Each structure stands twice: as structure tokens, then as C-alpha cells.
Amino acid sequence: FSSQYGTILVSSLPIVSGPGSTKQMPQAPQSNFAQAPMPQEFIAPAPEVPKMNIPTDASADSIIQLIDKLSKLRDAGALTDQEFTSKKSELLNRL
DSSP states (O other): OEETTEEOOGGGSOOOOSTTOOOOOOOOOOOOOOOOOOOOOOOOOOOOOOOOOOOTTOOHHHHHHHHHHHHHHHHHTSSOHHHHHHHHHHHHTTO
16 A cells, blocks of 8 residues: 555555564565655646737827727627726827
8 A cells, every 4th residue: 555655565564463462474675666756736827818909109089989999899798897997098098
């Protein structure tokens, strides 16, 4: 059987039959086994959030059009209110 000390042969264990028992079985030669490597836990990388490709020199009209598109996506249920507000703030900061 296996224990924290490695593989142990059952035949190498002494027989215990009660109090005062001193009879020992001959010990089998001890063998050195290499400890099995511990499996490593796989950690998946966090998914990357896609960013909208908006040029930094976008005109005010194009930013307003993008906000309009975002509001339509929010109304359709494709964006949450939090996502819409976050992206809208980002776009307004570019003005």
C-alpha cells in the first residue's frame, strides 16, 4: 500500500496479535522509490475584452454617431446600462 512515506510492502509489516507479542517477521529490504511529481494546476489566462476601434482624432460628429449606435445596442439588449455608460463616458472624454 502507499503512505506518506512511499510504497510499503504489507509483508514487511510486523504481525500484531495482542499484548506482549514480541514475534517479528523478518524485514524485507527497503527500496527507495522516487516520489511522484505533483500535478500543476492549470490557470487559464483572463479573456481579453475587445476594444472598439475608434481613431483618437475622431471628429465630434463621429463620436456622437458612435454614442447613438451604442444607445441602439443598449435598447436592443446587446449592452448593459453599465457598459453603455462606461463607453459613453470614454467617448465624451475624447471631445
